[in-house]
Amino acid sequence: MAATIDVLVIGAGPAALCIAAALAQHGLRVRGIAPHDPSDQWPNTFGIWGPEVDQLGLQHLLEHRWSNCHSYFDIDINHPINYGLFDKQALQQHWLDQCLQGAVDWQLGQVVSVAHDSKYSSITTAAGECLEARLVLDASGHHSPFVKRTQLKPVASQAAYGIVGRFSAPPVEPGQFVLMDYRANHLSEQERNNEPATFLYAMDFGAGLFFVEETSLALAPPVPYGQLKERLWRRLAQRGIEPLQVQHEEFCLFPMNLALPDLKQQLLAFGSAASMVHPASGYLIGAMLRRAPGFAAVIAAGLSQPELSSALIAKRAWRVLWPLELRLKHAIYSFGLDKLIAFNEANLKAFFSSFFTLAQHQWFGFLTNTLSLWQLIVAMLQLFIKSPPNVRWGLIGFSFFKTKL
Numbered sequence: 001m002a003a004t005i006d007v008l009v010i011g012a013g014p015a016a017l018c019i020a021a022a023l024a025q026h027g028l029r030v031r032g033i034a035p036h037d038p039s040d041q042w043p044n045t046f047g048i049w050g051p052e053v054d055q056l057g058l059q060h061l062l063e064h065r066w067s068n069c070h071s072y073f074d075i076d077i078n079h080p081i082n083y084g085l086f087d088k089q090a091l092q093q094h095w096l097d098q099c100l101q102g103a104v105d106w107q108l109g110q111v112v113s114v115a116h117d118s119k120y121s122s123i124t125t126a127a128g129e130c131l132e133a134r135l136v137l138d139a140s141g142h143h144s145p146f147v148k149r150t151q152l153k154p155v156a157s158q159a160a161y162g163i164v165g166r167f168s169a170p171p172v173e174p175g176q177f178v179l180m181d182y183r184a185n186h187l188s189e190q191e192r193n194n195e196p197a198t199f200l201y202a203m204d205f206g207a208g209l210f211f212v213e214e215t216s217l218a219l220a221p222p223v224p225y226g227q228l229k230e231r232l233w234r235r236l237a238q239r240g241i242e243p244l245q246v247q248h249e250e251f252c253l254f255p256m257n258l259a260l261p262d263l264k265q266q267l268l269a270f271g272s273a274a275s276m277v278h279p280a281s282g283y284l285i286g287a288m289l290r291r292a293p294g295f296a297a298v299i300a301a302g303l304s305q306p307e308l309s310s311a312l313i314a315k316r317a318w319r320v321l322w323p324l325e326l327r328l329k330h331a332i333y334s335f336g337l338d339k340l341i342a343f344n345e346a347n348l349k350a351f352f353s354s355f356f357t358l359a360q361h362q363w364f365g366f367l368t369n370t371l372s373l374w375q376l377i378v379a380m381l382q383l384f385i386k387s388p389p390n391v392r393w394g395l396i397g398f399s400f401f402k403t404k405l
Helices: 014-024 050-056 088-101 189-194 225-238 285-303 310-321 324-341 345-355 360-368 373-386 389-396
Strands: 007-010 030-034 047-049 062-066 068-072 076-079 083-086 105-108 111-116 121-125 130-133 135-138 157-167 176-181 199-206 209-219 243-255
Touching (some): 014 030, 014 088, 014 285, 047 050, 050 083, 083 088, 121 135, 135 310, 189 345, 360 373
Parallel strands (some): 007 135, 030 105
Antiparallel strands (some): 047 083, 062 083, 111 121
């Protein structure tokens, strides 16, 4: 008996909603399954550069947008590109509405196993229910136990602790967004030289409300939340700032150098489960929005041919999600991250000070993963030339870790 479901999506977070909506727009029969409801409130914020969201035509989904954007290293750098923060509820509802229009069916359940045969895939839930579909797609996050990958090196994760609240004095200038503030005069010299470097990511929400977040670029194992919180309090105290009211606490932890999935597996994936987190900048939402349509289109094209095996459809879909150029770029970004992980606070500040002297289209394209492969190589070579000797030595002083493509 043929399966009544074309694609079964595991998960109910941003990645699951994004790809379920894209699949539904092709008229596919889509069902989502997760332990929680897709309308449950998301805990974390999602930032995106203004030109990205403009190109996607989704600027109406932003809650805040800043043109006064800065980073602080040894110098104050003004970023001439504006930055936005999604209205989480609006973005979620945007995808929920598309899912509703496409008659996507959602059900609660915990998936405990996934199995495949030539024409179908199936999942089994903790309650013992078995669901069959032509394809199963995992969008449940980087912790998925079902996506096959070969992780040859420790997983380096970006960790962050932040609060939305009111303060005794503004933690950033009025109307300002701070991408990275690596100034560390609240730490001792020993801490700056021997402990993981962290930076402040912060923004003015207006009406006396601010978001401040202490962030570690990436580390294996990750910097504990307790240490990040303690550093945030010390950073604020050193500036004579005291939190008066905490409206929300944010805890972020996601892998930056997760190995690519096995592109031969019949199980598909999307979002962080598919290693789509940018290995160098940590951005994900923009990549999901750009890549979902093409990924959904090749899945729909494959499913329109009943004679094709599910394994062949999945193989074609994986190659669209992760073509050779993107795999090579992922390897380059991961190589760069390996170097930065070993940098102390002084070298990180020197590196980023050099990085933002690149042409605007180069550093912007690097952070958003929108440069071509050759543009990326040129940008990295120019960055190497521009960097001071200590940064150059750090970039070449360790062996290149081979990445399976």
